[in-house]
Amino acid sequence: MIWKLLRQHISVSQFVGFFTANLVGMLIVLISIQFYRDVIPVFTEDDGLISRTYLILSKKITAVSSLMGEANTFSENDIEDIRAQRFTRKVGVFTASQYKVYASLGVGGLSFGTDMFFESVPSDFVDTDASSWHFNPSGREVPIILPRSYLAIYNFGFAQSQSLPRLTEGVVGMIPMDIRLSGNGQEERLKGRVIGFSSRLNTILVPEDFMEWSNSRLAPDSDTAPTRLIIEVTNPTDHDIARYIGERGYEMENDQLEAGRLTYFLKIVTGIVLAIGLLISILSFYILMLSVYLLLQKNTTKLENLLLIGYSPARVSRPYQLLTVAMNLLVLVIAIALLLWIRSQYMNLLWSMFPQIQEASLFTSVMSGCAIFTLVSIFNIIAIRRRVNAIWRHKE
Amino acid sequence: MNTITLKNVLPRVFSGRENELTSEIWLRDVEFQRGKKYLIEAASGTGKSSLLAFLIGYRHDYDGTICFDGRDISTLSTAEWVELRQRSLALLFQELRLFPELTAWENVEVKNSLTGFKDMNSVSRWFEAFGIADKKDVKIGKMSFGQQQRVAMIRALAQPFDFLLADEPISHLDESNSRVMAEIMQEEARAQGAGIIVTSIGKHMEMDYDFRIKM
Secondary structure (H helix, E strand, O other): HHOOOOOOOOOHHHHHHHHHHHHHHHHHHHHHHHHHHHHHHHHHHHOOOOOOEEEEEEOOOOOOHHHOOOOOOOOOHHHHHHHHOOEEEEEEEEEEEOOOOEEEEOOEEEEEEEEOOOOOOHHHHHHOOOOOOOOOOOOEEEEEEEEEEHHHHHHHHHHHHHHOOOOOHHHHHHHEEEEEEEEOOEEEEEEEEEEEEEEOOOOOOOOHHHHHHHHHHHHOOOOOOEEEEEEEEEOOOOOOHHHHHHHHHHEOOOOOHHHHHHHHHHHHHHHHHHHHHHHHHHHHHHHHHHHHHHHHOOOOOHHHHHHHOOOOHHHHHEEEEHHHHHHHHHHHHHHHHHHHHHHHHHHHHHHHHOOOOOOOOOHHHHHHHHHHHHHHHHHHHHHHHHHHHHHHOOEE | OOEEEEEEEEHHHOOOHHHHHOOOOOEEEEEEEEEOOEEOOOOOOOOHHHHHHHHHHOOOEEEEEEOOEEHHHHHHHOOOOOHHHHHEEEEEEOOOOOOOOOOOHHHHHHHHHHHOOHHHHHHHHHHHHOOOOHHOOOEHHOOOOHHHHHHHHHHHOOOOOOOOEEEEOOOOOOOOHHHHHHHHHHHHHHHHOOOEEEEEEOOOOOOOEEEEEOO
């Protein structure tokens, strides 16, 4: 009965306007949060094989140094000095293969082959279980860790253009790889198996024991100083590290820095989009408040009469409060439904680019939506009640 | 509530004209008692509607003190006013304050659903007694002022009360209808032991008033 009275003068077009604006605002907020949550792990995730506390150092190669034939290798003294630094926990050297490597992969009848090289670091720098990261000369199978970017290049560039199947990390591990090693007048044929991908190491990594075995067989005489070091530090963000590296003219393979920049950029973009979404939400909130105020204004006499015959301000406010809360709730539900749909669309694209990506939870975005809903609803409820109280005191 | 007392009350609009007033209400000490019937005779512009607006808590622009059972009504909270309007003070407004977009029946129902005071049969009987039983489902906007006056009275009665305030209740009623209204009002007031305060500028509602006050 009250509702029949109070719904007089409700402007459908105004409420549709509010509804659309609020929906757009809410959706932008939710999508920006969810997108950020989904994409950020691509840049920041720990690959599980090489810990984030490991830094990789090399000496700077400049035009002058290469012309002058200056060594870009680390001497024993260099290594000892690094080991002595406060921030260093342990130091390992990269050992490179001193022989020729030819590897080929067969995918669906097609075969790719290439000359390449191997490198190894001490086993305790690789976080994988010891049984798989191990070479047994009688088993003739070499475990390999590839840079994650290789898979991305294949999936995103090559496979797409050649209409080849995209590969996940798991599938790559099942593809047999033939490896031919030659040097010192000998040749070894082995099987390779990719046991993992690293986004931190930009090299083709094999176990240290395999490197020792193969170098001693195929290049027994050569023994070169390392060009790259891997160091474990106590805190990778320590400023002393950057200062030390700068002073010594070393270079840090800084995927972290790169990821940091991208993350920063992504944060800014997300922040801007989020702000726009919030702005639209706030504006839509104003539209709603204006419509409700107008409605209350048009119904002032009715509200006043209801109050005079004994209705309490709370009772008279309730239909309008329920109306706005119901609309807010509807907006929230539709926005979450749209979010799920839009997310399924972009996640397909993301998966094709980064097959390793983990699905982030919806918790943050959904909770943000609920928070906006709650906040806006509380404001609506308070504003309507204040307006009705003003009518009670008959002040316009 | 047993008594309504006015102590030295004057509407602010009359400030500065104190000497011209010959009122038995303004600037006097007046007491209205539950169970008694009062007629306030007034010429227009003497502030009778103001008095009722003060009593219902709609307006507060007066000097002096109005008390309900000794309690200064300017100290009443919103919740207390709501309670009073639902349980103690029934008011027939001069301007009726009905809802034109609702039917006669719905207008009564708006009040009765709030108080839950009368059942459908009692309300129907009133409609019959007032001779507007056939108008139950007619929108208020389509009814004459006299018919609306009777609907407004039924609505005012659809609640428990200690005082029934009626602001010119019969201004648009013929003699037989005003007699019916007086009977129903007295019957309801008697049943609840309530007081009645009727205002009038012209013809008076026939009732055996305990007090006649000139405003």
